[in-house]
Each structure stands twice: as C-alpha cells, then as structure tokens.
Amino acid sequence: MKHILFIVTSTDKTGTGNHTAGYEFSEVADPYFEFVNKGFTVDFASILGGKPPFVGYDPSQKTSKEFKKSNGFKRLNFSHKLSNIDIKAYDAIFFPGGLGLMTDMVDNALVKETIKEVYESNKVVGA
Structure with missing residues (x-):
C-alpha cells in the first residue's frame, strides 16, 4: 500500500497578522478522498504538530462535510x-x-530539506 504524507500549516495568521490563515479545508478534503478511495494511506503532519487551523469550510460542499465527519479529519486534528x-x-x-x-513553510529549513529528500529519492512531491 502506498503512503502519502499531507503536510499542512500550523499558523492561523498571515505573516503580517492581518488575515486569518490555515489550510484551505477543501484542499485537504478533496484530495484526501481521491487518494483513500484509490487505496492509499494518508497521514498528516504540520510544523508544530497537533491541531492545525483551517479556513474555508463550507458545509454545503459534500466532500468537505463528509471529511469533517471522517476518521481522516480526526487524525488530522492530531497531526504529527x-x-x-x-x-x-x-x-x-x-x-x-x-x-x-x-x-510558516516558505522559509522553513525542515520543509525545504523534506522536499529535497523526497525529490532526490525519486518520490512524488505534490501541491
């Protein structure tokens, strides 16, 4: 079975602090189900670990609503x-x-090293 690590933000504000930030809910929910429904295992990580903030939850979007009730969302709230x-x-x-x-990721040395290691191992880096 293939394993995919979703890496999400840990911050709830932009660098200037003027805007609410977090991961975009549908940008986790939609690909999560695409991968899981094709037999992939998905894990979650963030810079700080724990419950990452999100924005853009829309309960009228079926996939988002389903994800919020899923085991995946529960695990995401305890990200590594x-x-x-x-x-x-x-x-x-x-x-x-x-x-x-x-x-929190654009200048993060660990994120850059992680991307480099995955890429140089001929594995997939996606966004």
Whole structure:
C-alpha cells in the first residue's frame, strides 16, 4: 500500500497578522478522498504538530462535510510534528494550499530539506 504524507500549516495568521490563515479545508478534503478511495494511506503532519487551523469550510460542499465527519479529519486534528516524521516511510508528500502555508513553510529549513529528500529519492512531491 502506498503512503502519502499531507503536510499542512500550523499558523492561523498571515505573516503580517492581518488575515486569518490555515489550510484551505477543501484542499485537504478533496484530495484526501481521491487518494483513500484509490487505496492509499494518508497521514498528516504540520510544523508544530497537533491541531492545525483551517479556513474555508463550507458545509454545503459534500466532500468537505463528509471529511469533517471522517476518521481522516480526526487524525488530522492530531497531526504529527514534521520533525518527528521518518520521511523515508512515505511514497509521496502533498502540500494542501492555504495562506498559512506561505507564512510558516516558505522559509522553513525542515520543509525545504523534506522536499529535497523526497525529490532526490525519486518520490512524488505534490501541491
């Protein structure tokens, strides 16, 4: 079975602090079900670990509503701290969008090293 690590933001504000941030809910929910329905195992990590903030939840979107009730969402709310992850255990990494990503990941040395390691191992890096 293939394993994918979703890496989401840990911040709830943009760098200036003027805008609410977090991962974009549908950008986790939609690909999560695509991967799981094709037999992939999905795990979640964030810079700080724990419950990452999200924005853009729309209960009228069927996939988002289903994800919020899913085991995946429950596990996401206890995301692994990225520094504790053995990246070699994964076949791919995926970065769901959202403004938070541009705040806590763009200059993060661990994120850059993780991307480099996955890419140089001829594995998939997606966003």
